[in-house]
Amino acid sequence: MASVLVVGDDLMWSTRLLSQAARAGAHGRAVRDVMALRAAIAGAPPDLVVVDLSGRLDGVEAVAEAAHAGLPVIAIAQHEAHDLRKRALAAGARRVYANAKMHADGIAVLRRWLGLPEGTAAPAGSRESGE
DSSP: OOEEEEEOSOHHHHHHHHHHHHHHTOEEEEESSHHHHHHHHHHSOOSEEEEEOSSSSOHHHHHHHHHHTTOOEEEEEOTTOHHHHHHHHHHTOSEEEEHHHHHHHHHHHHHHHHTOOTTOOOOTTSTTTTO
16 A cells, blocks of 8 residues: 655644545555654655645755655645745755645645555545545
């Protein structure tokens, strides 16, 4: 099963992204800081890292850390945070999505990045499916 690592200190966004990952058919896990990101990458590297740039966490550092490890990284930021978005791209994010885009289309976005077909979902009865 594909895996997504969510990096962010905002519990609401992390929870939403984990739910979207499960609904996309991927296993998700979340970390709240760069040290936990390093440990997660060393333990079982994910197929995709999603970094929330909106919190107190240094999201650009998290992007750089994951990209340096050779992992695909996408980030999420406020639409109007142009400088932050540019810094994340320079640090190795392959794309920075606006919060509104991920809110509206996050499942489809994750499926595309993970190479999962439309309609892929977590197995019925699994923790990720919510059943």
